[in-house]
Amino acid sequence: MAKLESTLTNMLLSLGGIALVASALLGFAYQATKGPIAEANQRILENAIKLVSPSDLKESKLGDMYMLPGGKDSLACYPVMDASGKLVVTAISTYTDEGFSGRFKIMVGFAPDGTIVNTAVLSHAETPGLGDKMDKSKADWSVQFNGKNPETYKLTVTKDGGDVDAITAATISSRAFCDATDRAYTAYMKGGRHE
Numbered sequence: 001m002a003k004l005e006s007t008l009t010n011m012l013l014s015l016g017g018i019a020l021v022a023s024a025l026l027g028f029a030y031q032a033t034k035g036p037i038a039e040a041n042q043r044i045l046e047n048a049i050k051l052v053s054p055s056d057l058k059e060s061k062l063g064d065m066y067m068l069p070g071g072k073d074s075l076a077c078y079p080v081m082d083a084s085g086k087l088v089v090t091a092i093s094t095y096t097d098e099g100f101s102g103r104f105k106i107m108v109g110f111a112p113d114g115t116i117v118n119t120a121v122l123s124h125a126e127t128p129g130l131g132d133k134m135d136k137s138k139a140d141w142s143v144q145f146n147g148k149n150p151e152t153y154k155l156t157v158t159k160d161g162g163d164v165d166a167i168t169a170a171t172i173s174s175r176a177f178c179d180a181t182d183r184a185y186t187a188y189m190k191g192g193r194h195e
Helices: 008-051 141-145 171-191
Strands: 060-062 066-069 074-082 087-099 102-110 116-123
Touching: 008 074, 008 087, 008 102, 008 116, 066 171, 074 171, 087 171, 102 171, 116 141, 116 171, 141 171
Parallel strands: none
Antiparallel strands: 060 074, 066 074, 074 087, 087 102, 102 116
16 A cells, blocks of 8 residues: 655645535535524514514514614614504614623613603523523513513613613623613604604
């Protein structure tokens, strides 16, 4: 059996072959998981829209999603109508880059007059046991926003002269949650469809 000589050409051919096989495997894995990931993300979105809609809403339909300018990126808005077609809530997917661990995303539901119906955390990397208390599955901290209209309710923490009680030992996360909520409210009142 002939022994292959270790030359630059042989090494490049070997590495090229390995790279080709690896990229083919990655492409296959991407195609195989693309659909299930999209479905899971859609379910998360639909659940968040339900969470920020009034709990007594028996029958609803989702209107056409539209975008509002809200900082560096546009904010996605999902109007929710009752059975008669009347707008009940607009669910807005918003974000902040001010979190302790960087960007996080939340969904905020607004009544047509701008009152906050409810909030839901979509994604975050905040500190477990501290900043993650903004998520309703961890604590009821975010309930204080329900039923408040940011026109009169200052969306800043009390430490900064606002009306929001901060999460104990997680003031940065609390400020960031207020920032994301205020971003959604400002965009909604400037360009939202309120009827």
